[in-house]
């Protein structure tokens with residue numbers, strides 16, 4: 001990977017983390033506590049609880065992704081090299097999926113088996 005590609009990739013990872021963080025903030029706004037609102041019947045209350053659980057799961061997924069992205073060391077010389085065939089993983093693929101560990105053909109092989 002060239003220095004220029006590395007910069008571009010680092011930038012795109014930083015952007016993705018920012019984006020995830022803003023998504024998390026928006027989701028957290030939806031997580032207002034369920035008030036003891038007597039106008040809500042039990043069914044509505046259940047539905048709200050369910051939605052909150054979904055929202056919490058989404059937040060967790062996004063936080064895990066941030067942790068994963070933060071843990072990537074794209075300056076590592078092992079980074080961007082397929083762990084199966086030692087070929088360079090195409091840069092376009094890394095831009096889309098920075099945590100790629102395998103090239104597309106190895107991944108396809110692995111999914112077949």
Ligand SMILES: [Zn+2]
Nearest residue numbers: 082085103106
């Ligand atoms: Zn490979």
